[in-house]
Amino acid sequence: MITLAVSSQKGGVGKTTLAINLAHAYARMGRKTLLVDSDPQGSVGLSLTRQSRHLSGFFDLLGNPAIKASQIIVPTRLKTFSLVAAGQGSAYEMSSSAAGVTLYRVRSFLAEIASLGYDVCIVDCAAGLFGVTADVLSASDGVIVPQQAEPLGVRSVPKMLEALTRMRAVNSRLHILGVVLTMVQKNLQESRESADALRGLLPSEMVMKTEIPRDDLFVRASAKGLPVGVMEEGFSVQSVFEELRSELDARMSYLGTNK
Numbered sequence: 001m002i003t004l005a006v007s008s009q010k011g012g013v014g015k016t017t018l019a020i021n022l023a024h025a026y027a028r029m030g031r032k033t034l035l036v037d038s039d040p041q042g043s044v045g046l047s048l049t050r051q052s053r054h055l056s057g058f059f060d061l062l063g064n065p066a067i068k069a070s071q072i073i074v075p076t077r078l079k080t081f082s083l084v085a086a087g088q089g090s091a092y093e094m095s096s097s098a099a100g101v102t103l104y105r106v107r108s109f110l111a112e113i114a115s116l117g118y119d120v121c122i123v124d125c126a127a128g129l130f131g132v133t134a135d136v137l138s139a140s141d142g143v144i145v146p147q148q149a150e151p152l153g154v155r156s157v158p159k160m161l162e163a164l165t166r167m168r169a170v171n172s173r174l175h176i177l178g179v180v181l182t183m184v185q186k187n188l189q190e191s192r193e194s195a196d197a198l199r200g201l202l203p204s205e206m207v208m209k210t211e212i213p214r215d216d217l218f219v220r221a222s223a224k225g226l227p228v229g230v231m232e233e234g235f236s237v238q239s240v241f242e243e244l245r246s247e248l249d250a251r252m253s254y255l256g257t258n259k
């Protein structure tokens with residue numbers, strides 16, 4: 001199994017949108033895929049699961065060793081696609097866990113998922129690189145960094161990559177798969193310039209070729225916590241996630257990451 005974290009220091013850059021749609025792209029091609037919401041404000045799968053706000057989820061498992069991964073996995077209509085909601089997390093917040101306990105639990109969770117036959121686990125992280133996100137990154141095989149194509153955002157990216165590189169000291173398995181430009185508006189000069197600026201700022205292998213366009217369909221889909229591909233009109237934009245998936249697969253096989 002491969003575990004991919006979707007993480008960025010900045011909020012609102014399209015992490016959740018990317019995580020949902022990329023996971024859906026993996027599931028659609030037949031890989032058994034689990035999408036995990038590790039953002040306490042989680043919104044993954046609001047309507048895929050109907051009542052995900054009331055479900056036990058990832059934070060409950062982190063706070064209570066008696067909970068098994070199999071108890072919090074929620075199936076969807078697509079057989080290869082399941083979710084783990086963020087959950088309530090009150091037990092987690094109250095347990096002043098000793099250092100290393102959360103990381104241990106994240107690792108056990110992933111080991112259990114792997115033993116259940118999952119091929120891909122995609123974890124949507126909260127903004128920032130601290131707390132549970134740091135533990136998720138310490139247990140992941142790869143990290144994808146979405147970045148909005150807008151002038152102010154771009155400058156923070158090299159710092160984020162430096163911080164991730166430092167994390168490789170804890171987890172040498174962590175491949176920094178690259179930055180994905182999101183909400184790109186090809187016909188807007190500022191957006192194109194920001195995209196070019198980022199590509200100019202970073203080594204070319206650090207920025208994925210695939211760019212996610214700005215499209216209102218994503219707003220409408222994510223308001224419901226859905227992948228665009230399950231919306232009737234979503235067919236036209238889902239192909240960009242097929243592209244991203246195949247670019248990631250090529251990159252991972254090049255880097256020698258296990259499937």
Ligand SMILES: Nc1ncnc2c1ncn2[C@@H]1O[C@H](COP(=O)(O)OP(=O)(O)OP(=O)(O)O)[C@@H](O)[C@H]1O
Nearest residue numbers: 011012013014015016017127213214215218219222
């Ligand atoms: N490609 C896109 N085109 C248009 N709107 C988008 C796109 N990607 C994301 N959005 C919208 O931008 C907003 C933020 O996106 P999203 O929730 O995915 O970001 P995030 O990085 O997960 O945010 P947070 O840091 O709060 O978790 C949402 O309203 C979403 O619908």
Ligand SMILES: [Mg+2]
Nearest residue numbers: 015016039125
């Ligand atoms: Mg989010």
